[in-house]
Amino acid sequence: MAKQITDLSKLCVHTLTTKPWDLKQCVENYNAAGIPGITIWRNVLEGQNLNECKQILDDHNMDVVSVARGGFFPSVDAAKRQVAIDDNLLAIEQAAAVGAPVIVLVCGADGKQSLQKSRDQIREGIVKILPDAKAAGVKLAIEPLHPMYAGDRSAINTLAQANDMCEEINSDFVGVAVDVYHLWWDNNLQSEIKRCGQNQNLFAFHVCDWNVPTTDFLNDRGLMGDGCINVAQIRGWVEETGFDGYSEVEIFSDKYWATDQKEYLNKIKEAYLKHT
Amino acid sequence: MAKQITDLSKLCVHTLTTKPWDLKQCVENYNAAGIPGITIWRNVLEGQNLNECKQILDDHNMDVVSVARGGFFPSVDAAKRQVAIDDNLLAIEQAAAVGAPVIVLVCGADGKQSLQKSRDQIREGIVKILPDAKAAGVKLAIEPLHPMYAGDRSAINTLAQANDMCEEINSDFVGVAVDVYHLWWDNNLQSEIKRCGQNQNLFAFHVCDWNVPTTDFLNDRGLMGDGCINVAQIRGWVEETGFDGYSEVEIFSDKYWATDQKEYLNKIKEAYLKHT
Numbered sequence: 001m002a003k004q005i006t007d008l009s010k011l012c013v014h015t016l017t018t019k020p021w022d023l024k025q026c027v028e029n030y031n032a033a034g035i036p037g038i039t040i041w042r043n044v045l046e047g048q049n050l051n052e053c054k055q056i057l058d059d060h061n062m063d064v065v066s067v068a069r070g071g072f073f074p075s076v077d078a079a080k081r082q083v084a085i086d087d088n089l090l091a092i093e094q095a096a097a098v099g100a101p102v103i104v105l106v107c108g109a110d111g112k113q114s115l116q117k118s119r120d121q122i123r124e125g126i127v128k129i130l131p132d133a134k135a136a137g138v139k140l141a142i143e144p145l146h147p148m149y150a151g152d153r154s155a156i157n158t159l160a161q162a163n164d165m166c167e168e169i170n171s172d173f174v175g176v177a178v179d180v181y182h183l184w185w186d187n188n189l190q191s192e193i194k195r196c197g198q199n200q201n202l203f204a205f206h207v208c209d210w211n212v213p214t215t216d217f218l219n220d221r222g223l224m225g226d227g228c229i230n231v232a233q234i235r236g237w238v239e240e241t242g243f244d245g246y247s248e249v250e251i252f253s254d255k256y257w258a259t260d261q262k263e264y265l266n267k268i269k270e271a272y273l274k275h276t
Numbered sequence: 277m278a279k280q281i282t283d284l285s286k287l288c289v290h291t292l293t294t295k296p297w298d299l300k301q302c303v304e305n306y307n308a309a310g311i312p313g314i315t316i317w318r319n320v321l322e323g324q325n326l327n328e329c330k331q332i333l334d335d336h337n338m339d340v341v342s343v344a345r346g347g348f349f350p351s352v353d354a355a356k357r358q359v360a361i362d363d364n365l366l367a368i369e370q371a372a373a374v375g376a377p378v379i380v381l382v383c384g385a386d387g388k389q390s391l392q393k394s395r396d397q398i399r400e401g402i403v404k405i406l407p408d409a410k411a412a413g414v415k416l417a418i419e420p421l422h423p424m425y426a427g428d429r430s431a432i433n434t435l436a437q438a439n440d441m442c443e444e445i446n447s448d449f450v451g452v453a454v455d456v457y458h459l460w461w462d463n464n465l466q467s468e469i470k471r472c473g474q475n476q477n478l479f480a481f482h483v484c485d486w487n488v489p490t491t492d493f494l495n496d497r498g499l500m501g502d503g504c505i506n507v508a509q510i511r512g513w514v515e516e517t518g519f520d521g522y523s524e525v526e527i528f529s530d531k532y533w534a535t536d537q538k539e540y541l542n543k544i545k546e547a548y549l550k551h552t
Contacts, residue, residue, distance in 0.1 A: 147424070151489070157461050185391065185426035217489070
């Protein structure tokens with residue numbers, strides 16, 4: 001079991017967790033709440049001047065943990081695969097511009113072809129963008145997604161698969177993001193986290209909770225403590241590998257988005273201290 | 277790849293697939309449609325005289341493939357675990373009464389405890405009811421459920437876990453039900469089906485499809501061909517083990533339940549011949 005968390009020094013919040021806020025609101029409110037880390041979803045960068053974004057982040061001493069998200073490589077349509085490559089190259093530029101050391105990859109899947117074919121296209125896509133990522137000093141984190149997303153969002157659905165792909169590509173710039181929501185059910189999780197750590201491939205750790213029952217495939221994630229995931233146990237496994245990065249709170253929730261976001265941020269802090 | 281299906285001799289339909297119908301309607305309509313196999317969900321046995329049910333089944337030469345469902349063993353509450361045991365003993369009686377050789381187990385999970393604790397309670401529950409199952413000549417099929425049900429419906433979420441449990445219990449009366457809906461995403465599926473077959477543990481094969489997108493956690497299953505599962509490929513793997521039982525059509529679908537069930541039965545037959 002992980003050591004009890006006693007301060008906020010390793011707390012990061014994803015901008016999409018507080019979806020009603022734009023980047024400036026996120027930065028100002030996270031900073032005012034004593035939250036040092038931010039992962040920036042690209043929707044809040046759209047139409048913004050990236051230099052100004054960087055300035056706002058610096059002015060508030062925010063530590064940019066990562067940019068979310070690249071990926072979505074597979075398609076039966078070659079032209080769409082090229083569009084995805086171009087979009088990932090843009091994501092690398094954006095990450096470099098705001099000082100993010102990592103891009104999280106939601107790898108994608110196309111239900112019109114086999115999972116293996118989609119996985120091959122994911123590997124091809126990562127290999128294609130890797131030179132640009134290296135040149136920009138931005139690492140790529142493969143995020144295995146829950147098997148309920150295998151039809152349309154990711155053909156990489158276990159940490160074992162993500163580890164396999166990292167080891168195959170074998171680059172210091174390709175690792176994984178471990179998200180408790182996607183991986184908590186897997187009885188191989190502890191051993192795969194260990195494997196991931198041994199290979200220096202553990203780039204990011206995302207937290208939230210699995211509501212019982214869960215009522216929506218996308219936007220019914222729980223705050224830590226709301227559901228059935230033993231987040232602290234998984235954090236313990238992650239930290240045993242030597243990982244000393246942030247716990248990133250990534251919650252898509254129609255329920256919480258409908259509430260006052262400042263009060264919600266307080267709840268996030270409480271849940272982080274008590275249930276992470 | 278499996279050989280093309282050319283007749284209905286191995287087609288079984290679950291009564292819950294045509295939920296609007298009671299047992300008599302299922303039997304009469306399946307028989308009229310040339311469907312030889314039936315898996316009986318216990319809701320259609322409630323309040324019925326089991327001898328009369330058996331008579332209706334015999335009168336229409338229906339082959340009773342299994343009864344669904346037993347299971348739901350885990351709970352943090354010991355009294356509830358005993359209620360589950362009693363209910364499983366009743367299921368065994370019902371299965372014997374209608375001539376079903378197998379009960380499908382949806383094993384259960386309690387989000388208030390760890391998955392491992394739930395798995396331990398599942399094993400304990402199966403071991404407890406096993407003597408009665410043997411005495412009645414009814415086999416027990418552990419059905420691994422999709423990881424999206426790990427919080428509340430089953431702590432057994434991969435075929436590997438189900439195989440592990442079967443091998444641990446090591447009884448001719450305990451095997452598994454392979455359902456494409458729950459297992460299609462797993463890159464170990466082919467090897468685990470092979471393992472299952474080698475141990476004579478493959479008791480049942482369930483088919484449907486995974487809709488893209490899927491909009492409901494329970495009742496948005498697709499008819500074979502509607503979604504992204506390569507059902508024929510998985511049937512091929514199953515048959516390579518020597519399995520020569522039924523393909524059981526098990527579809528929970530608000531969409532299809534709202535349609536004319538006789539027309540739906542025709543669609544099921546077409547989908548079975550074309551996409552299974």
